[in-house]
Amino acid sequence: MSEHEATKRIWKRLPGTKGIRFFEHAIRKHNRRPDRYFSVRWTRNGRDVEEGIGWSSEGWQTDTIIDARHTLQKNYKRGLTPSTFAELREEQEKQRRAREAADAAENVQAMTFREFFERYYVPWKRDRRKRRTWLDDLKRANHRIFPFMGDLPLDAITSELLEEYMDELYADGLADGTVLHHIAIVRSVFNRAANTTVHGVKVFPGVSPVDGIELPRSDNPRTRYLTRDEADLLLQSCREREADAPRESIAASWRDLHDAIVLSLNTGLRLGEIQRLEWADLNFFGQTLTVRQMRDRKPGGTVPLNKVVTDMLKGRLAVRDKSTPLVFVPKGAGRYRKISHMFRDLVLELGLNADVTDSSQKLVFHSLRHSFASWLALAGVDIYRIKTLMRHKTITMTMRYAHLIPDASRGAVELLCAPPAASPKVLYLHHAKTADGPVY
Missing domain, CATH: 1.10.150.130 (Tyrosine recombinase, N-terminal domain)
Known part of the structure; x- marks a missing residue:
């Protein structure tokens, strides 16, 4: 049977409708029934016209046709579009292309x-x-x-x-x-x-x-670290902005920034390590987290958690998104960027980089890691313990903090300012028998 014979048009009226008819394809089936092609007869510009609608295999059924015709008739009377099935198909095609373009844009812009x-x-x-x-x-x-x-x-x-x-x-x-x-x-x-x-x-x-960025010189590494007052100001500002946020999504962003600052200041974690941190990496019983050792990455290891960080993480655990293993959940491709950009904008707003002309000394998120090590050094923690906590491969990188560690050098030179002590009495062994007490 030829295609022409297969589609021989024997028109029938669609039961229960007015002005809608169809013919059946002699070969092609849809849902175990012959595929039907529908058309509608109506008045346009004072003339009776018939307009093709489409095949049932394209999604056209009695209820969808009736609903669409009703909407198109209303549009026609009001002078709106679409007012014909042709215009409706054109609009649907535009919407389909727009959806495909949006999906393509999302996939392309999420490319790693x-x-x-x-x-x-x-x-x-x-x-x-x-x-x-x-x-x-x-x-x-x-x-x-x-x-x-x-x-x-x-x-x-x-x-x-x-x-x-x-x-x-x-x-x-x-x-x-x-x-x-x-x-x-x-x-x-x-x-x-x-x-x-x-x-x-x-x-x-x-x-x-x-x-x-400006490439730092090897003899001029980034050494800026936060004072305690600056750290308190950053955290308090995050809390205030979270409380004043007009929407929960914005409040959640400020909460993430606050908690990321707390985590880095108290553990020395890098921004990338915070982004990759998963709940399985946390050990609340042992009060530690694990930075996973990954091929060609910086050294991993076990990081101890103090009470401040433990309490913060338990708070996040109580409201965690169970659909993801991440502690800091990215909401789309831009989420990773948002933490660092929010930190940058907050530092700028608070004036913490005012009058700083050397870009290597400007306060950035990575300065929180330097603050962690610097605070340890100022507290008298030895340089090798700091190396372990910072997970440096060699002591060379850690030595940038050595000058902050209190040592006995200043006390030693201050001894020169003290009055000379009295010369000690020398007791010779042959006088030992007259000395008070035994000689050891």
Whole structure:
């Protein structure tokens, strides 16, 4: 049977309706019945016209047709659109394309650094550069870049995270030139992402985070740490903004920032470690948390928790989102960025970086980790214990805090200002028999 014969139009009126009719396909079935094509007869601009609707296999059924016709008739009388099934199909198609575009945009903008690097950056560079160049980039990315930021969405990688990344490279003993090589790769990836369009959506429409950093010199590491008053001001400001927030989502963001500050100040955790922290990493009985040892990442280990942190984490546990293992739950791709950006904006608002011209001495989220170590040093904790708590690979990185540890040197030189003590009496052994008491 030919297609023409299969679709021979024997029109029938749709029972229970007025002006709606159909014919059946001789071969094609839908829900075990012949597929039906529907049409409607109505008056438009003073003329009786018939308009095709569509097949039942396309979703058209008696109730949907009646409802749609009723809506279209009302629109026609009011001079609104859509007022015909053709206009309705056109509108539905626009909505479908808009949904697909929105889904594509969401998927594209959630693309991780690793995914973009492997799917788009490497093929692009391989086609334009020498083999050795892109192979070197791939080697450096696998060894040091991916472990730090590979699984983060591109728009979650901030200037602050890159500064933390550079601190870790220097802590591993890398020279300035090597650090520059790694940052150059990151810069190139973001530049490429800004010029790459996938499904009509630009992969990275923002400003490259590399543009917001200055490479620190190896002899000028970041040493700024908070005073106790500055820390109290930050935490109190977070609590006030949480209380005054107009919506729960905003209040939750300030609560996250407050708790992240508390956690870093009392444990020395890095921002990335806080972001990756899971409830399974916590041991409330032993009052410790575990930073997991991951390939090519900074050293993991067990971190002791004081009462302040324990109470804070128990409070979060009571209201945790059980659908995720994360302690700090990201709400979409931008959530990671929000903590660091909120901290930056709060510091700016409070004037904690006022009159600071050296970018390496500006207060950033990573300064909380420096504050943890500095406070330990000021409290007299020995340098090797600080190294353990900071999980440094070598003592070299920890020695930046050594000058803060109180020592006996000042007391020793102050002895020179004291009056000379009386010369002690010398007792010779042959006089021992006249001395008071025994001689040892």
